[in-house]
Amino acid sequence: MKHILSQHLGKRSSLIPFLQDIQKEFGYLSTKAIDELSRSTDISANEIYGVATFYTQFRFSPPGEHTVRVCQGTACHVRRGRQILNEVEQQLKIKAGQTTEDRKFDLERVACLGCCALAPVVVVDDKVHARMTAKKISSVLSQYKGRQTRKK
């Protein structure tokens, strides 16, 4: 936290980069981090929340181990991206925007990842899976499920 704070000294315009760095480091914006940020920048916590809640990027609870992002951009939509999302929701037993109970998966909807030519697209962590089908998605997800059990 300290090195993040020391990087963008006191400029109001650094607020968003600040929040981005904190989220990158800790995975989310905790109350503690925001309080600390508020103290060292003289921007009230209220104001910080005001800015942070405006942008969909920021989250206020710890993320799951893997983040599954299902593209709902136009190109993916017209190639049945909605069905892919339904399928993932069913398999993980959560809705978009939620985290599985065991905190293994986050599920997010995103608008276009820039791979429209290969629609529909699903991203797990940083890996883009193109030309998804309802059938393919379960093998993709099980890859990640498998990986965790091995880790333990």
Next chain:
Amino acid sequence: MTSLQEAFTKARIQWDKLQDSKVPIFFVGAATCGRAAGASEMLERLRGYIKAKSVDALVIEVGCLGLCYLEPLVIVHKPGAPRVCYGNVGPDEIIAILENHVLGNDPCAQWALGKVTAGELEGIGDFNEHPMLRRQVRRILRNCGLIDPENSYHYLARDGYRGFLKALEIGPGKTLEEVKASGLRGRGGAGFPTWRKWQFCRNAPGETKYLICNADEGDPGAFMNRSLIEGDPHAVLEGVLIAGFTLGASQGYIYCRAEYPLAIHRLELAIGQMRELGLLGENIQASGFSFDLTIKKGAGAFVCGEETALIASIEGGRGMPRPRPPFPAESGLWGKPTVIQNVESLGNLPLILNNGAKWYAQYGSESSKGTKTFALAGKVERTGLVEVPLGITLKDVIYDIGGGIPSDKVLKAVQTGGPSGGCIPAEKMDLTVDYESLTEAGSIMGSGGMIVLDEDNCMVDIAKYFLSFTQEESCGKCPPCRVGTRAMLSILERISAGEGEMADLDKLETIAQTVKDGSLCGLGQTAPNPVLTTLRYFRKEYEDHIEKCRCPAFVCSQMISYHIDRDRCTGCGACARICPVKAISGEAKKPHVIDQHVCIHCGACLSTCPDVYAAVYRRSGELTRYEARREKRDKTN
């Protein structure tokens, strides 16, 4: 720091050496789209093989050639032979190409798309004659897929920064004249003449001026800007320099969406290289012009693509638009005169300066000059990034370049301009692609998203899709936008659930007008376009939904019922097991039935029923649809 002249010389030597390299080279398309298609795995195999067998070969990661549907793409340089571009190259194919072509005598024509350089090679034609490329004019994309985007020498060797040096030589006044003569209009959507915005800003009082490059690419279904930055970042940055110099700006910002990590990485690298080359900082190339650049990452809000919202976001606040005037060109970032320009608009500038306005305006129509990139996606055979002269017809783009509609389906419409644009129906495909004619048809040119829709796409659903997007993204500042988009969305939801009334259509039109007229920023002002164009061209489809409770495209799930054909069902039970609500029952080995009151219309049974039976079919209104696979089977029987 190397002097720029020195760098030019070194770059030339390096580039020439690369052209007749004595070692084989693999140029692997490794932009985001290439990686998504499997380029990373292929690269890993290739590198592993080269290392294990000590093959003397070079691997260079390049940007996207635009033929995304054939990715992963590789251009292979074999000493003494013409370079060949291959498509659909997986880990196995790349090793085969290495063993058989590079180290052997078989050029692997079965995967070849064409020769990239001159020369003869049995069974392989010219890459430029590839049907997707033949009609294109690749100017902005001239380097994409051919140079190493992380090596500034490649850009320098391809006339890089010559346009900027030209601008320094002729001065800001003449540079502005040149851009004016070229007829360049903004590529971010609205098509505002670039020179005029510059003129305002130059005439605005005050010493400090800013330039912002808008790389937010908010249209959900477009990737032109991403591709250009990933494939040729210096082209955009040279444009930034030219604009900054003409405006007398001292600081530039690049506002890039956070969903594009690779693009951001390439920009960061390229900016570092510019510093090395003395193209950023104090007194650039002893011209007296000082300029610096900062990257700002977006945080996921579509409205931040709007100029005043973008400024608010850079200033560190909530990205809400404010009324204009004052226009940013007079009072923008921190109250200073600011010009905001789209990535592609900037990417055009080096070309204009280097080749002259006349050359630039060779292509294009009366009012729309030059070329424009489009992200071709949706129901079209050849998806990817294309660059065409403005004034080309939609038909040429979709059929000649795009190869038409896959699976013998029928074209229904083309969506341009994303959430701010509209759907142009199939019968209007003779329309030329320019700012005016697309606006006349009720859509807009937009930033370059072009989504092709076929008979399986429901126009009510498309309208609903865009409305739910804009409704979610509305910043909520003005009531017509905030409330109006929600009201329109709920009407559309009703219609697609089979609960609409005919009066709803007039209501939609009235609200649309209110939202158009009463909204502060472009988001609200254009949000009704998808609804209005679909109402204008596809009214019958709305009426079908309302009066006959039928969705002719079989998309609106509430209007679709699923049934099991008694004569085909063998009672295998696969559907009953998959149904999430247990709506399917029947004895083993006897035909099953679906309880329509329990069914939630998810369609799981349809996709689960084994191909050999294909017993599940759908109904919407009085329409019945069997799956294509079943018809195929019936035909062969």
